[in-house]
Amino acid sequence: MENYLPHIAYDSVIFGFSGERLKILLLEYHNTGWLALPGGFVKQDENLDDAVHRGLQERTGLDKIYLEQFHTFGNVNRHQPEVMKTILEASAFSLTEYALLLDRFISVGYYALIDYEKVKPQPDALSDSIDWYFVDELPPLIFKHEEIVQKALASLQFNLDRKLVGMNLLPSKFTMKELQQVYEAILGEKLRRTTFQRKMLSLGILERHEKRFNGKAHKAPYLYSFRASSFAIDR
Amino acid sequence: MENYLPHIAYDSVIFGFSGERLKILLLEYHNTGWLALPGGFVKQDENLDDAVHRGLQERTGLDKIYLEQFHTFGNVNRHQPEVMKTILEASAFSLTEYALLLDRFISVGYYALIDYEKVKPQPDALSDSIDWYFVDELPPLIFKHEEIVQKALASLQFNLDRKLVGMNLLPSKFTMKELQQVYEAILGEKLRRTTFQRKMLSLGILERHEKRFNGKAHKAPYLYSFRASSFAIDR
DNA sequence: ACAAAAGTGTTACGGTTACACCCATGC
C-alpha cells in the first residue's frame, strides 16, 4: 500500500447496455453483502488516468475503454472509517497494514462505456462478486455511491450528443434501432423513430453496411458502423 | 502544514470582466517573477469546496463567489519539485518544514466568476503581487498552468448558455450591451446585436429597470437585472 | 437637424416534427 498516494482514490461508474436498459457494474464486498462502485488508488508515479485504466482493465479484461472524468468528490461527510474497517475485517485484512485505507479520501469520479457482451467481470481481492445492475433500479450502496452514479448519469446524458458517445456501448456493427435504444436508455425517454434516424444520418458519421436478416417477418434493417474518423476513444 | 491533506491541491481560475475583455487573476512569487494561478490546500477535516471558497475569500475579499469545478489534473509530469524548491527558497521558507510541498500533487481545477469592480486582490505569503491579466494575452506560467486556464475557459464557454452564468461577471444592474460584451469576451466572437437582445429577453429571466443616462448623444439603454428565481449562485 | 446607439417589426432560412407513404421480409 505504501507505493500508492494517500487520501486519493477514484470511483468508476461502468456503463453497459444489455439490449434494453442501461446497467452498471457493482461489486459486493466479502461477507458483508455491501455493494459499491469499483474503485482504486493511484500509484506514486502513475498518471491519474492511467490508474483508472489499469483498474478497469483488471476488472473487465478490456484494453481500450472509453473513459471520461466527470467530478471530484471531496466532502468530509463521505469519510466513514467504520464501514471501511468492517470491510477489511470481513476480508481478514490486517488493520495495521491497511490502516491508511481508514483515512479520509478525495475521490475522482470517472465513467466508462463498454460493450456489454465483451466483458467478463472479475472480482478483486476485497470482493466476492462483481455484477451488472440496472441503473434505474439500484440497490442501496455504501459510501454514498448513489450520488456518484447520479452525477455520472447526468454527465453522460449531457455529453451524449456532443461527444457522440453512444457508440461505445454497442458492438462495432449495429442497427439504427439498437442505437436508438441506447439513446433512449441513457436519456430515459422515448425518441421519435424517423427523426432519430435522420438526425443520426445527417451527422455524416455513420457508414451503412449489409442488411441483417434476423428471420423476422419484416424488412431487414441495415447494419451501421461509425466512421474511424469520428472515433470516440482518443487516448 | 501538517493539518492539510498531502498530495491534494486546488488551482483556481478567477475570471473578471474589465469592460471589454476577459481577465484572470495571477500571482507572482517572491523574487522569481514567476506567475501562477492562485491555489491552495485542503484541511484535514474541510470539504474540498469549502477550501476553495476559503482561499478565494482570502484573496479577493468576496464572500459569495460563483464557483465551478471543471477538471482534476493528475498527470505525473505536472510534478516539478525543483520549481517549488526555488519558490520556497526565494521566500526564505524552511525546506524541512515545508518539505511536503515538494511532493507530487493532484490538483482539482475550479473556475470563479466575480465582479471585477468589487475586488481588491490580496497577495499571500508566497507572492509579491496578485493582478489581472488578459486571458487572450497570457504571459508564460509555471506548473503548466496554461493548460488549466485553457480547460477552464473551454468549460466556461461550454456552460455559458446552459447555466446562464454570464451574470456573475457583472454588477447587479447592467445594460444589454454590457451583457453582450461579456458573452463576446467569453466566446471570443462577435454576436449580432438584435439577435442577442431577443434571445436574452425570450429567456424570461431579465427584469427591466429605469434607463441609464450616460450623457451620450443617443438613446439611453435600459438597465436590466436577473430575476432572483434564476439566481446563479446556489450554495 | 443630425449622428449615434437602442429598441422593434418583418421576412427568410434551416433544422426538427408530424404524418403519410412506400419497401422488404417471412408466414
Place this chain on the structure above:
DNA sequence: GCATGGGTGTAACCGTAACACTTTTGT
C-alpha cells in the same frame, strides 16, 4: 396477400438570422 417493422418524402412548425426601420438622446 398480409402483417410487421424499416426507410423515405413532404408540409407544418419554430427558433434564429438578416435587414430595415423607428425611437431616443445630446450637441
